[in-house]
Amino acid sequence: MNFTIKNCIAVLMGSLALVASFSSLASVFPKEVTVEPIKGAKKRNIVFILTDDHRYDAMGFMDHPFMKTPHLDSIANEGVHLKNAMVTTSLCSPSRASILTGLYTHKHRVIDNNRLEQEGVIYFAEYLQKQGYDTAYFGKWHMGDHNDHQRQGFEHWVSFAGQGHYWPPKNKKNWTLNVNGERVKQKGYITDELTDYAIDWMKESQRKEKPFMMYLSHKAVHANFTPADRHKGMYDGKVELPANHKIEDYGEHTPRWVRDQRNSWHGVDFPYHSEVDIKKYYQNYTEAFSAVDDSIGRVKQQLKDMGLYEDTLIIYMGDNGFMFGEHGLIDKRVAYETSIRVPMVMQLPSLIEGGQTIENVVANIDIAPTILEAAGIQKPAHMDGQSFLPLAQKKKIKWRDYFLYVYYWEKNFPQSPTVFALRGNKFKYITYYGLWDTDELYDLENDPKEQHNLIADPKYTKTINKMKNHLFDMLADQGGMDIPMNKPKGNESYIRLRTRGGDKAADFPEHYVVDKPQHTNAQ
Numbered sequence: 001m002n003f004t005i006k007n008c009i010a011v012l013m014g015s016l017a018l019v020a021s022f023s024s025l026a027s028v029f030p031k032e033v034t035v036e037p038i039k040g041a042k043k044r045n046i047v048f049i050l051t052d053d054h055r056y057d058a059m060g061f062m063d064h065p066f067m068k069t070p071h072l073d074s075i076a077n078e079g080v081h082l083k084n085a086m087v088t089t090s091l092c093s094p095s096r097a098s099i100l101t102g103l104y105t106h107k108h109r110v111i112d113n114n115r116l117e118q119e120g121v122i123y124f125a126e127y128l129q130k131q132g133y134d135t136a137y138f139g140k141w142h143m144g145d146h147n148d149h150q151r152q153g154f155e156h157w158v159s160f161a162g163q164g165h166y167w168p169p170k171n172k173k174n175w176t177l178n179v180n181g182e183r184v185k186q187k188g189y190i191t192d193e194l195t196d197y198a199i200d201w202m203k204e205s206q207r208k209e210k211p212f213m214m215y216l217s218h219k220a221v222h223a224n225f226t227p228a229d230r231h232k233g234m235y236d237g238k239v240e241l242p243a244n245h246k247i248e249d250y251g252e253h254t255p256r257w258v259r260d261q262r263n264s265w266h267g268v269d270f271p272y273h274s275e276v277d278i279k280k281y282y283q284n285y286t287e288a289f290s291a292v293d294d295s296i297g298r299v300k301q302q303l304k305d306m307g308l309y310e311d312t313l314i315i316y317m318g319d320n321g322f323m324f325g326e327h328g329l330i331d332k333r334v335a336y337e338t339s340i341r342v343p344m345v346m347q348l349p350s351l352i353e354g355g356q357t358i359e360n361v362v363a364n365i366d367i368a369p370t371i372l373e374a375a376g377i378q379k380p381a382h383m384d385g386q387s388f389l390p391l392a393q394k395k396k397i398k399w400r401d402y403f404l405y406v407y408y409w410e411k412n413f414p415q416s417p418t419v420f421a422l423r424g425n426k427f428k429y430i431t432y433y434g435l436w437d438t439d440e441l442y443d444l445e446n447d448p449k450e451q452h453n454l455i456a457d458p459k460y461t462k463t464i465n466k467m468k469n470h471l472f473d474m475l476a477d478q479g480g481m482d483i484p485m486n487k488p489k490g491n492e493s494y495i496r497l498r499t500r501g502g503d504k505a506a507d508f509p510e511h512y513v514v515d516k517p518q519h520t521n522a523q
Ligand SMILES: [Ca+2]
Pocket: 052, 053, 091, 092, 093, 319, 320
């Protein structure tokens, strides 16, 4: 065999390996949508309401210092509050893909906010269609930045490209919504307009004859937070920031990257590279939510008017958390509680007793199996999540003790590293990939704000090792030992503000710095 032939064979083998790896990616989804009905189960109507960047505690019934959310509160009163709801990746598109597919981010591979879904992707709505459901999608899709085409599984479709706009944008004369393939101008304030579309669809006569699933996905409350005119100023003089943490609040073992991130696009010292007043910013956020609360009220009233209220499952959730000063940061992505926790409430009066609080950790990957169960469909084998409907029915079932969190570094926002975290009921362990910096361990029971990193305390060595092992075992079990990558795309927000110490890197964590050489025998 000469060198050239050998080379050709090597290339051919390499290509085969590449094909094999591509096909193993594609195989996450089954080739066909096969419905396995649950014997004797009813097909209940389903309303799923999603918001963007709504943090877990921005709800009136959680004793919020000033927010009023009567309609959201009413779901918790008449149903359950899933107090420990989390997202497996705290970022818009990855979390939305997890909701729609029931899969971890490394499986559906929507790892940033700029990409389309994988070929062969299956959404839970496709199972509902096979089960005889009418299905409709209203609002923000946001997978594939400029792409609002109608996705499979939804026979009725009202959406828009990317982030959308609170009001029709003056600088984009051709801005339209995609309404079942037609380009239709946005007329007014988007939260109200999406609700109008949703209510009109609910009113159509066949809704009483056939089971339906409505997915109402608001643009609110994503930045730049814009309240409806009727809500502007409603919290004037009442606003308190959730947090405004200084470096000293966290002690000497804080990761270096966290301290550096303060002076970045996602930090309190240089937020969005602007002079924005975070307190005013938070006020706009809370006021913008009021139109969502109105929307929830209108949908609930419509179900009552149609006589469908008792037997319709309503789930409300946010797609990821949001920080307003915790750890000196804003936004999301990181593994701290305010980033990974989301608001979630659910009601189904005919099946679920009202006024309950569920403590179990539930997640975005559990939404699809839960909705499918309410529709009388068994969880498809490929899905990672699990239905939490039995928890609300007070049934004794096996539930996760540990929650796996992943986030993959984006060149667009280089200040947040690749993160893997394991959250137990008491401890959370966080580690970073490809970074010279410290891991973290928090005692969530005694330190719920995660201000005391216990990683260097010898008392916790056993706990740390146990959690580290368990995290990587879980990643291996869940197919997460390969880090998905994308070709960089979009703007890169890497600058720092010199006048706030932006030309200086943060100190290393104290336990990384020693006073004398360690290896005395080195030659
Ligand atoms: Ca989001």
